[in-house]
Amino acid sequence: MLINKAGQYDVIVVGGGLSGMHAAIESSRHGARVAIISKKKTGKSGASVVSKSIHRFSPKDPSFKRTYQNKALEAGRFVNDRALMEVLIDNGSDSVENLLSYLPKLHLNKNSLDYLLSSNTAYHNPKKGIFLTSKIREYIENLASISIHDGFTGVEIMTKNNSVCGLIVENNNELQYFSAKCIILATGGYAYIYRETSTTNDETGDGIAMALRKGLQLTDMEFVQFYPYRVVSPAIHDIFPNLFSEGAIFLNEKNERFMADFPKQELENRDILAREIFKQKEVFLNIDNCPLSYLLRESPEL
Ligand SMILES: Cc1cc2nc3c(=O)[nH]c(=O)nc-3n(C[C@H](O)[C@H](O)[C@H](O)COP(=O)(O)OP(=O)(O)OC[C@H]3O[C@@H](n4cnc5c(N)ncnc54)[C@H](O)[C@@H]3O)c2cc1C
Structure with a gap:
């Protein structure tokens, strides 16, 4: 089979959601020539466009760390991956601020511990995540070191002598080969395999499957958040x-x-409620006691 060589880069990022775009920007800041390969439009696809808020993120001040850590452990029912949690706590704050620094018009609400522990939201936009992601895409479009390849689906990671050397992608029913020494998989989750889901239809676990086919170990695949209000x-x-x-x-x-x-x-909490709903044969939403004025204002569809 003939496969066209489509380009040579230092880093290939597979996925055009928030993680992929952030990884691409950071790689380019370190001097890399980067290709974003995205099945759907970069900055306009993936779960990133339907999410609304930057939720609680770790505080900057080290003295807050312990309190924050305990909250995180409690919420994670003490089965958290502690090493990953440390990374989140050590880097979360800088990472979010770093991301928002590309976008001077967006500001976090507040950065105090009181605020972070009492409120859920550090950044919120009712127009959903696409407000944030489309602005990041605009930022990337002005960076010469990042090229965006929308409509390209990553299919297979290629290796030579046990090292990554490139990626096979599909575009318009043709296979192409992009070479790079580094591939970052940011293809999101796999929630679209469920019959009922509020995620986008490109969330089919492609990157997870590519990694698995290369013999990489997957962990914590059973942790899926079910939003129990649908x-x-x-x-x-x-x-x-x-x-x-x-x-x-x-x-x-x-x-x-x-x-x-x-x-x-x-x-x-969502995990507890989702589990209880799952145990029932049928579940009905009863709104008999909700004030009509509230329903008409907030949920007229109901
Ligand atoms: C309804 C909903 C609401 C949410 N609300 C919030 C919230 O309020 N706050 C919060 O923090 N989190 C929220 N989340 C979770 C959050 O959206 C995700 O954790 C986050 O957006 C994941 O970002 P990502 O870049 O890793 O993946 P995604 O944004 O899913 O991006 C994946 C990208 O990979 C591309 N792709 C997939 N397969 C391939 C392939 N084979 N080749 C090339 N490209 C591929 C996709 O097209 C897409 O561009 C919500 C999730 C959902 C579904």
């Missing part, structure tokens, strides 16, 4: 937790409020 019948509709502060409840097929005995009831 009505699927008579129409698909995402609902938001504040509906439950306004009187909504979940009932099962026996008309029982199965979350009644949990400390936070329907507002329990």
Whole structure:
């Protein structure tokens, strides 16, 4: 089979979401010539465009570290990968600020520990993640050292003498070869394999599969976050937790409020609530006690 050689780079980043774009910018800052290979449009695809907020991120001040660490462990039910958690805590703050420094018009809300521990959100835009990602794409378009290849699907990592030497990609039903000594896989997750999902249709675990085919070890693949607030019948509709502060409840097929005995009831952490929903045969959203004015304002579809 004839495969065209499409280009030679120092670094190939596979994936045009937030992680891929950030990795590309950082690589170019270190003097590398970079290609972004993205199945869908860079900066306009992946879960990054549908997420809304930069959530709690680690504080800069080392004296806050312990408190933050304990919170993170508790939220992770103490099965956190501690080494990864350290990386997040040590670098999270600088990394987020670094990313936002390319975009002078975007600011974090606040950077105090009180704020970070009491609020969920350091950056929020109701227009969803695409506001952030499209601005980062514009920034990248002005960097001569990064070339964007949209509509190119990474298929196979190539190696020679046990070292990476390039990537086979598919574009318009043709295979092409990009050579590079370094490949960064940033193809997102695999949540699109589920029947019901709010992620984008390019989340099919391609990078994970490519890594696995090369014999790389995958870890923690069972950790998938299920957002437990989605009505699927008579129409698909995402609902938001504040509906439950306004009187909504979940009932099962026996008309029982199965979350009644949990400390936070329907507002329990997502993993707990998702597990309880999964245990029921059927789950119904009951909004009889929600004020009509609230529903009309916040959730007219319901
Ligand atoms: C509905 C929803 C809401 C969310 N809300 C939040 C939130 O508020 N705050 C938060 O912190 N997180 C949130 N998340 C999680 C967050 O969006 C993701 O963790 C993050 O965006 C992942 O970024 P990424 O760059 O790794 O992957 P993605 O943004 O998914 O990007 C993957 C990229 O890889 C490309 N790609 C895939 N396969 C290939 C291939 N074979 N070859 C080339 N390119 C490929 C895709 O086209 C895409 O460009 C949310 C997720 C969802 C689904």
